[in-house]
Each structure stands twice: as C-alpha cells, then as structure tokens.
Amino acid sequence: MASQSPTTGAPGATALPDYAPVPQSAIGPALNEQGYYVGRVERNLYWVTDGSYQSAFLTTKDGVVLFDAPPTIGGNIRRAVDEIASANGVSNKVTHLVYSHHHADHAGASSLFDKNVIRIGHEETKRLLLRDNDPARPVPEETFSDRRTLKIGGERIELAWRGPNHSPDNIYIHFPDHDTLMLIDIVNPGWAPISMSNLSEDIPGYIAAPAIALDYPWKHFIGGHVGRLGTRDDLTLHQQYMADIDASVRKALVSVDPTPFFQKYYDNPWAAVSALFDAWTEAGAAPVIEKYKGVLAAADVYTSSTVFWVMESIRLDLGFASYVHP
Numbered sequence: 001m002a003s004q005s006p007t008t009g010a011p012g013a014t015a016l017p018d019y020a021p022v023p024q025s026a027i028g029p030a031l032n033e034q035g036y037y038v039g040r041v042e043r044n045l046y047w048v049t050d051g052s053y054q055s056a057f058l059t060t061k062d063g064v065v066l067f068d069a070p071p072t073i074g075g076n077i078r079r080a081v082d083e084i085a086s087a088n089g090v091s092n093k094v095t096h097l098v099y100s101h102h103h104a105d106h107a108g109a110s111s112l113f114d115k116n117v118i119r120i121g122h123e124e125t126k127r128l129l130l131r132d133n134d135p136a137r138p139v140p141e142e143t144f145s146d147r148r149t150l151k152i153g154g155e156r157i158e159l160a161w162r163g164p165n166h167s168p169d170n171i172y173i174h175f176p177d178h179d180t181l182m183l184i185d186i187v188n189p190g191w192a193p194i195s196m197s198n199l200s201e202d203i204p205g206y207i208a209a210p211a212i213a214l215d216y217p218w219k220h221f222i223g224g225h226v227g228r229l230g231t232r233d234d235l236t237l238h239q240q241y242m243a244d245i246d247a248s249v250r251k252a253l254v255s256v257d258p259t260p261f262f263q264k265y266y267d268n269p270w271a272a273v274s275a276l277f278d279a280w281t282e283a284g285a286a287p288v289i290e291k292y293k294g295v296l297a298a299a300d301v302y303t304s305s306t307v308f309w310v311m312e313s314i315r316l317d318l319g320f321a322s323y324v325h326p
C-alpha cells in the first residue's frame, strides 16, 4: 500500500525524503507581496528574481533593455521595471529584449512585450525558435554569430557566443561598464546544478564555461537561477565541485567491476547496463555528496543526477575506460 499523509490522508506525502537544510549562504533577499524581488546590480543595471529564476534590465535614456523573460516571473517583470523607472524618473518603455538562449523557461514571457520591442539573440537561437514555433517566444529579428557589441541609450553590452554548453546557443552577456557578467544555466550560485548538470546538452562545453566566464572582468554574476546573485568565488566553488565529480567518476569507472552485472543478467544486457550505470553513479557521487553537503545547497538532492551525466560524457565524449574487444 502506498504511504499516506497522517494529517490529510493524501497519498505519497510521507514517502518524500528529507534533505540536508539549505545553508544560509544560498538564500537571497525576501520577495515582496507580488512574489518578486528587484534590486540594483550596479548603477542602472537591475535584476529581478522570484526565488528560482532571474531576469535583468538596464534603464537607459532611450528606454529599457531587458535580458531574458522567464515565464515564472512573467507579469512581475513589467511591475519591476515600472517600480524602478518610476522611482528613478526614467522611461519604463521596454525597447529591446536580449535572449540568453532559446529555452522556454527563460524566454517564455517574451510575448508579454509588444511587437515593437527589438529582440536580439544568437543566430542559433533564431534557428531553434523558428523550429520550436512557440508564440510565447517570438524569434529575434537581430542576430549575431560570434560577437556583437550593443550600444543602446548610451550603454554598452558585449554579447559573445563561445561554443555550445548548456544549450547550443547559450551566450555570454558582459556589461563592461557595470562590472557584471550574465551567463544562464551554468552556475547556480550557492546551489548544486539541477538534473544532469543543469540539463546540459554539451558536458565538455558546460564544464569549460566557468573558466571562460572568469576570463572576463566582473564583480557581479547573474546566473539565471536561484534567489541571489553570484560572485567570482561562487564560480570557483562550482568549478571545484565539477572537478571533484570528474575525478570521482573516473575512479568509479575503473574500480567497479562490470563482470557480476553481466553474469547475473546474462540474457538481458539492458538490465546489466542499467545496474552498472547505477553502481558507477552511486560510487562516483558518494564522496562528492559527503564533501559538499552543507556547502552547496541541494548537493544531496542533485549530485547523483549530475554524476550520471558527467559519467556518460567521460565515457562517450572522452572515451575514458573504453573497452576494445581483443
């Protein structure tokens, strides 16, 4: 029989596992009554969060430039822009929207902004949005391939595509005059990556991205997720976490013997492979969870999932521990 909540009788509730408490260092500012927080990053650059997602905007003398429009923040993006524009006596008219990448969870409120907004993105973002054909995410009319400098309302924004990582089209958004870098879905400051390295399509690119980010001069980091901004130390800690996963996975891959798995499931190789993947994942994850519990929030929730995906990349992209039949 499925477990039931003792208070409501609803199924499943008591079966949910407990996890280590979220460290104070992971927690951001409190949200207002409408469920958002808007704060200054530096001068006229602001960020908005609902505690899970982040968006950013620049107020300029010619209007507002918006960076990403996550649907979970949705209508609160407009409220945050209005709040800041009215407090500072500047225009609240959103004139430009820059897409970090094509994913719906960061761009799905784009259609809340009117048709006259100029949307800007990488050329691959345009191609993917044409493919996806989602009315919530109008395709960018202005695109670039490697680098593009935007000069809008006297402000400077440097866009760069440095290869695939989390997605094929994810870009670096540098604000050289605001000491800030925006790079989405790579590092969650204070938190472990979610499922399978933040659901990344290209693991070698995902692992290399923080070093590229740290090559830029900046003090403030907008990562797209969680309730706070990041620092250079957050990126270094994330790099250490991923390096520890890499080392631990390599150890697991050469120390767990596959033979008993194929002996037990001699007529069902998929059962053998599944059990072996689980064993590699568990052996790879255990020491990393131990080290980062209480350091990175949700390390005990999500490390196994990321270990699994890094393990597959180490096997399949890098060919590590590959067995060639004699």
Ligand SMILES: [Zn+2]
Pocket: 101, 103, 106, 166, 167, 185
């Ligand atoms: Zn994404």
